[in-house]
Amino acid sequence: MRIPPSAAPHRYDKAPVVRVPGTHPAWRGDGVWAALAEHADGGTIVIDTYPASDVDAYVKEIERALPAATVIDVERAAAHSPERIEALIGDNLTDDRVFGIMSHRTLDELYDPERLADVARQVAGADGQVVLVGWGATLVPVPAATLVLADLARWEIQQRYRAGLANWRASNGSDDPLRKFKRGYFVEWRIADQHKRELFDRIDFLLDANGSVADAKLVPGDAFRAGLATATKGPFRVVPFFDPGVWGGQWMKEVCGLDHAKENYAWCFDCVPEENSLLLAVGDEVVEIPAMDAVLARPVELLGERTFARFGAEFPIRFDFLDTMEGGNLSLQVHPLTDYIQRTFGMHYTQDESYYLLDATDDAVVYLGTKTGADREEMAADLRRAERGEAPFPVEQYINAFPAKKHDHFLIPAGTVHCSGADSMVLEISATPYIFTFKMWDWGRVGLDGVPRPIHLDHALANVQWDRDTEWTTEHLVDRVETVAEGDGWREERTGLHELEFIEVRRHWFTGPVDHDTGGTVNVLNLVEGSEAVVESPDDAFEPFVVHYAETFIVPAAAGRYRVRPLGDEPRHATVKASVRGTETR
Template sequence: MSFMFKPLAYDDLTAINRPKLSSYVKNAIIVGNQDVAKTIIGSVKPSAKSVILVDGYVGSSFENFVNELQRQIIGQNSKLFDMKDVYLSEKEINELTKSNLPLNYEDDPVLLFGKLFDGKIDNLIDDKKLNDSIKEIQSFKGICIVYGHGATVQPLLNIADKVVYIDISPKSAAIRAREGKFMNIGDKKPRPFNALMRRNYFVDFEVVVHQRKRLVNAGTIDFYVDGNNDDEYMMLPFEALKDMLSTLVQYPFRCKPVYLEGIWGGEYIRKVRNLPMDIAKNIAWIFEFIPMEVSIVVDVNSYNFELPFATFMSYASKKIIGEKADKKFEGYFPVRFNYDDTYHSNGNMSIQVHPRGSFSRENYREKGSQDEAYYVIATGHNAKTYVGFKNNADVKEFIDLTEKSQQDGTEVDYKKYINAEDSIPGKQVMLPGGTIHASGQNQLILELGSLTIGSYTYKIYDYNRKDKDGNTRPIHLNNAKKVLEYDRNADWVKKNIAIEPILLKESDDFKEFIVGDTDLMYYQIRRVELNTNGSYEASKNDQFTVITLVDGEEIEVYSKSNPDFKFCQKYLEIVVIPASITDYVIVNKGYQPAVIHKTYLRPNFENYIL
C-alpha cells in the first residue's frame, strides 16, 4: 500500500496463532537483551578470531543491539564495523536511484509514485571500501561485529562465523520512520517522512527484502531476532524458527492487523473491536491481511513472537499458496485484504481509478494490474457504492469538470455521471484496473486487491477536501486519463463485475454462491451462508483459500485430515487456509447463522496476463 499511510501505534493482541509447537522450539526461545547477547557471544569460540554479522530489516536498531553484544564480550578484544562506512556516497546512491524516484510533479503532484529498484543491496556498496574493511577485519585479533543493511553480502559471508538477522514488522518500521529513528541507506541525515518512505518503498525495502529472502532460502542465518521491542529482544536459533514455521504452515492462520487514520474514516471497526478512542479520530483503513504490510504473531512458550508475514512467505511460500501460484507470483502472496470504513463518517472515498498491468509494468516495474474488489459488509442510511459511468453519461464533460475543479475549486455533480449501486450487505463488486469507482459514505467494505507492492490510486475527484494538515488532497488526472476505461457503464457493470449471486450448492447446513467472477481478474469469490450449528466441507488441490467471517459470531476451521490443525475465527477476522491443507471443515460455533466470504484463485489462473 501507499507509503503515505501512517499506521497507528496500536497493537491488536487478539491476532495470536497458537499452534502446538515442539518442546525444542518452546525451550529454544531466548528473551531479554542481555540473554540474547550472551547466547550469541557464547556461540563463538573463546580466545579466537571471530566474525559476527548482524543484518536486518529497515528500521532495525542496529546500534542498540550491537552495543549490547559488545558489552557481553569479556576478556577479548572486540571491534564494531558499521556498513554505513562502505556504502556508495549519498550522491552516488541518489544518482543510481534517480530513475526510481522521478520528480514528475505534473502527473504526481506530491510525489507518491516511483519505480521499483531493479537491483540488490550489493549495488549500494562501494567494492573498494568493502574490500578494505574485510582486510582490516581479517587482521584484527578478537571478535569483529559487522552490522547494518548488507552485512551479509557474499564477501562478508565468506569470512563469517555467525550470522544474526534482526527482523521487525513493516508497521514498526513505518512508526520508527515517522519518529525519525533511521535514515535511508547511504544518507547522512533523515529525509522528511514522505520522502524517506518513498525511497523506502521503491528502493530500500526492495533490496532488504530480497536479501532477507536469499538468507532464509539459503539457511545462512544462525540466530533470528524479533526486534520489534528494543527493550526486550526475543530470539530463536534459525533451526528452531524453521521448526516453528513448518508447524504453523499446517494450520489455518491469521495475521496481525494494522490500523490507519484517514479523512473519511468511520466508526464500525472501532466499535466492533473496542479500540481505544484515543488512538485516532477517524479509522479509515484496516490492513487486515495486506501481505507486505502485516506481521504474524506466534505464541512460543507464552511469549508473542512476531515476524513479518513476508518472512514466513520466504520460508514456506509453496506450502502457503501452492506450487503453481508460487511459480506464477514469484513467491508473493497474490491477494491482499483490507477494510475501508466510512461508517458514520463525513464523506465518500475519492472517485478513483487504478492502472492495468501494462501501465504498471512500464511505469512502476510492478508485476501486474492493480485490480480490486469491494464486498459490502455493513451499511448505514443511504449507503452507495460508485462503480462505472452512468449509461449515456458524457464522460468527457465529467473529466473537463474535474479538471476545472482542480484549478478553481468548483464543485462537480459527480452523481450525474457516476453509476451508483445500492449497497446492501453481501453485495460483491469486482474492480479490474481501469474501472472508475469509490466506496460511498456510511458503510464497511472488505476490499481485495491484486499483487502490487505499492499503491497506485489515481484520484479523479475528491470533493475539494483538505487533509488534516489543511492541504488540498492530490488529484492525478493525467495518469487517470491514460488508464481510465471510458466505456465501462452501468450496463457493463451489471453484466460483468456486479453479477447476481449464482447458487452452486445447497444442503441442510449451508448454501454456497459465486458472488464475484470476471475473466479480467485472476481470483474468484464465493459466499457461504452457514446455518446455526451447520458445517461446510471443501477440498482443494495445490490451492490456498482465504476466508472472512462477514456475519455471525464465531466459526471453527480445521483440516479434515488432521483435525488438530484448527483456528477459532471471530467476526471480521481473516484467516488463510494454506495449500498444505487439502481438505477443510468450517463449523458454526455461534448461536446464529454465519456468512463466510471465500477467496481463491480461478481455474487456470496461471494463464492470466498480470
Template sequence: MYNPFPYDDPRAVNRPQLPAEAVGAVVSGTLEAARSLAAELAARLEAAPGKSPVAAFDGYATADWSRMINLLSQQLLQRGIALEAVDFREVLKTEEEIHALIDPLLEWDREKDPTLLYGRIFRGGYEALLDESRAAGFRTRIAGLRSSEGTRRVVVVYGSGCLMPRMRDLYDVRCYFDVTPKESILRIRRGEYANLGDRTARPANQVIRRCYYADFEMAVHLRGELLREGLLDYYLCSDHPDRLELIPRKALEQIFAALALYPFRCKPVYLEGVWGGTYVKKLRNLPDTMRNCAWVFDLIPMEVSVVVEAGSERLEFPFFTFVQREGEALMGAKCVEKFGGYFPIRFNYDDSYHSTGNMSIQVHSGAQYNHDHFDELGRQDESYYVVVAGHHARTFIGFRDDADIDAFIRDIKLADKEYKPVDYLKYVSYEDSKPGLQVMIPAGTVHSSGRNQVVLEIGSLTIGSYTYKLYDYLRPDFDGKPRPIHTWHGERNLVRERRTSWVRQNIVQQPREVRSGEGWAEYIVGEHDLLYFTLRRLEFERSIEDDTRGRFHVLTLVDGERVRIRSLDHPERFFDAEYMDMVVVPADMGRYVIENLRAEPICVHKTMLKDGFDRE
C-alpha cells in the same frame, strides 16, 4: 502504508502446536540474547585461539543494532574479550553517488505526482551501492581483524547488506534483525531512520517513498534468499529493541513449518482517514485517541505481520517473511511460480460507517501500465463486498450510460486547479448498497465506496499502491491542505466503456449456486475473466466442508459471531474466528470444515485463485 496508527491489536494470536525443541531454543529479552551470543562467540574464540570470530548483523530497513552491540560488548568484556564493531556503511558509495543512482528512478514532476508518491523499482540491489575500492579495503580489514595474535577479540560487522553473497564468506555467525512493516514506517516517522547512504533524513514521506522503491526492495530480496537457502545462524524479532527474541535457524524453520499446517490470522494494521468511519473502531475496541478508522489492513501481504505463541512468548514476524520461507506449503507451487513468490491477493476493510463522506472517486492501473511506468509487478484489480450498510449507502462503480466522460475529465481538472465543485453524480454510476452486494473492479474502472458502509476490499497483487484520486469533493486532509489529485495518471487509465449497462452485465453479479446440501450452500458472488481470483459465499447453519485442492483459501466471517476452521485429517489444527476476522487456509491443508460455534446462521466470504489462474 504511509501513516499507520501506533496500536497493536492483541487479538490476532496464532497458537500452532510447536516442537518443544523449538520453543526451548527461543531466547527472549535483549540482555538474554546478548548473553547467549556472547557465550557462543567466546566458545568459538576458545576453540580456535589466535582467530577472532566474526559475526554479521544484517537486517530489514530501519533495523537498529546499537543496543545489541552495546550489550554484547558488555557481556564479552566480562569474559575479558574485546568487541570490535565495524559499520558496513563504510563500504558504500557516497551519499551523492547513491542519489545519482536512485533519485532518477523517483518521480519529481508534481504535475504527474502532486505529493511525490511514485517511482520505479531500483533493481541494482545492495551490490550496486558498493564502492569497489572501499569493498576491497573492507575485506582486507576484516582479514586483519580476524587474526587475533595476542588479542582476545570478537568482530561484529553490522549494517544493511552486509550478508550479500560476495561478503558471506567473511563471517562465522550470521544474524538477521527483522522488523515488521508497520514498525518500520513508525520508526521513519519518529525520525529513527535515514535512507541507506544518507547522512540525515529527508522529509518522512520522501524517506518512505524511497524505501518502497529501493531500501525495502533490497532488504526483502536479500532476506528471502537468506531464509530460503538456510544461510542464517540466528533470526531476531527486533520490533522492540529492549526485548529482542533470538531464534536459532532450525527453531525458526520449525516454527514456520508448524504454522503453515494451520489456518491462521495476520495481525491487522489500522489507519485513520478523512472519510473514515466508526464501525470497526467500536467493534474491535480501538483506542479513543483514534479520530476514526478508515482502512483496516487485515491481510495486505507486504504490510502486515503474524504473531505466534511460543510457550510464554509471542513472536511477531512480517507476514512476507513467513511467505518467503513457506511459500509452497502456504500458496502451492503453481502460485509461487506464477506470482514470483508473492502472496497474490490482498484484503482490507474500508470503513465509512457514520462518516463525513465518501471515499474519493478513483481508478487504478493495470499490469502493462504498472510495468511501463513503475517497473512494478502486478495489476491493481479490486472488488468490494458490502459487509455493513447504513441508510442511503451507495457503491459507486463505472460511468453512467449517458455520461460525457470528456466533460468529467475537464471538470475534475478544474476542481483540482480552480477549486470548483463537480456534480459527480452526473457522471459516475452507483449501486444501492446492502449487505452481500459484491462488486468487482477491474483495473481502469472508475469507482468509490460511498458513505455509511463497511466494505471488504479484495484486490490483486500490487507491491506498491497505484490509486489515482480523480475527485475528492474539495475537502482538506487532516493537515488542512487539499488532498492530492492524480488526474495525469488517472486519465490515462480510465476505461470509458465501463458504463452502467456493462457494469450490471459483467461485474455486479447475482449469486449463483455452486454446490449445496442439507443446511449449507456455496455460491459464486463474483467471477470474471478480467480477475484471476474467484469470490464465493458459504452459507450454513451448523457446518460446511471444503477442500483447498492445492490452492490457499482466505475466509472472512461476514455474518455470525464465531466459527472454528479445522482440518478434517488433523482435527487438532484449527483457528477460531470471530466476526470480520480474516483467516488464511494454507494450500497444503486439504480437507477442512467450518463449524458454527454459536446458534445464528453463518455467512463466510471465501476467496481463492480461479481454475487455470496459472495459464492467464
C-alpha cells in the same frame, strides 16, 4: 450513533499468534548478547539487519554488553556514499510524491567491494571477538561463527518514517512520509527481501528488531524456520493494523475493540502479507516477523505450485477493511490496467478489486462506473477544475451511485471508476498491488497532515474505461450472485469477481459443517456472518483453528481438505473465500 446493531462488539483478535512446536529457547535483553557470544565461542558474529533498523543503537548496546568485542558498523564502513546511492536509484524514485519504478538492483551494488575487503582484513587482524552489524553485514567476505538476521516489520518501519526516521543512507528525515514510503516500497524493500531470502536457511538466530534495542528478543534459526513451516501447513492469521484517515469511521472501534479516544479508524490491513506481520510464540516469548517471510521462504506450501509458477513468491490476494461508518466518502479513483502498470511502474499484475459490504446504513451507496452518455472531455475538464480548486467536481453528473446494503458485492476490475460512499463498512477483496490508486477527486479535502492528498489525473484518465457505463456496470459488476452448490445445512454462491479479474470469490452460508478443499492453491477467507467458527482438518493435518466475526484467515495450499464449522448461537454463519482462478490442482 448511526452504526447498525450488526456492529455490536465481537471477539476480534488483534494479536493472533502461530505457536512454534517443539522446545526452543528464547532470550531477551542482555540474555541476547550473552547467547550470541556463547554460540560464537570467540568467532565472528554477523548481524544482518533490515533497512530502518537502528544500527547506531545496536552498536552501542553490543559494545556495552560485550565490552571486549570489536563492533563494526558495516554500513558506515563499506556502503557507497549517499550521493552515489542517490545516483544509482534515482531513476526508480522519480519526481512523483507517491509513485516510483520497481527496482531490480541487488544489495551488493550499494556497497564498495574494496571497502568490504578492508573490513574483512580488519576482522582478520582483530584481537578478540568481532561483531559485524548492519544491512549487508553478510556481504563482508569472512566466515561467520554466528549468523543473525535482525528482521523488521513494514508497519513498524512506516511508524518510524512518520516519527522522522530517514531512509537508508539518506538525510530525508524531515521529508514527506509518503516520499519515504515510496523509497522503501520501490527500492529498499525490494532489495532487502531478495537479500534476506538467501539467508533464511543459513541463519543461526532470528532477532526481533521491532522493539527497543535494549529489550531485543532472540530465537534460534530452527525455531524461526519451524514457525514458518507450521504457518504454511494449516490456517493462520497475520497481525492486523489499523490507521486513521480523513474519511475514517467508527465501526471498527466497536467490532475490533479499538481505542475509542481516537477520532476514527479508516483502514485495517487484515491480510496483506507484504505489510502485515506474523507473531511466533516460542516458549514464553513472542517474536514479530514480517508475514512476507512465509511467502519468501515457503512459497509452494503457502501459495501452491501453480500459483507460485504464475506469480512467483508474491501473495496475490489482499483483504482489508475500509471503514466509512459515520465517516466520509473515499476518494473517487481508478486503478491502472495491467499493460499500463507494467510499462509505467514495472509491476507485472495490477489491482483488480471488489467491495464486499460487511455493513451499511440504509442510505449507503457505492459509486461505480461512468454514467451512460457522460461526456469524457467535459468530465476531464471538470476534474481538472476541481484539482485546481476552482469548483467541486459534480460526481453525480458523471458517476453511477448504486445503493449498497450488507452482504452486497461490487466488482471493480482495473480501469473502472469507483468510490465507496459514507456509512459503509467494506471488506475489500483485491489483488495485492495496493499502492497503485489514481485519485481523481477527493471531495476538496486535505490529508491528516494538512497537505492536499495526491491527485493523479493524468494517470487516471489514461486508464478510465469509458465504455463501463450504467448498463454495462449494472449487468457485469453489481449483484452477480449465483448459487453453484448446496447441501444439508449449507449453500455455496459465486459472488465474483469479474471475468477480467483473476480472483474467484465464493460465499458459503451454513448452519452446520461445510467441507472445503484448497485444490492446491491458497485460500483467503473472512467470517462475514456469525460470531465464531472453527476450521478443522478431516485428516488431522493441522490443529483446529478458531476464527471470529470479521477475522480474515489464510488456508495454505498445503492444507488440502478442511472443514468450517459454526460455533456461535446465531441461526446462520457465512464466509467469503477468495482464490486464484485457474490454479487449482486438476
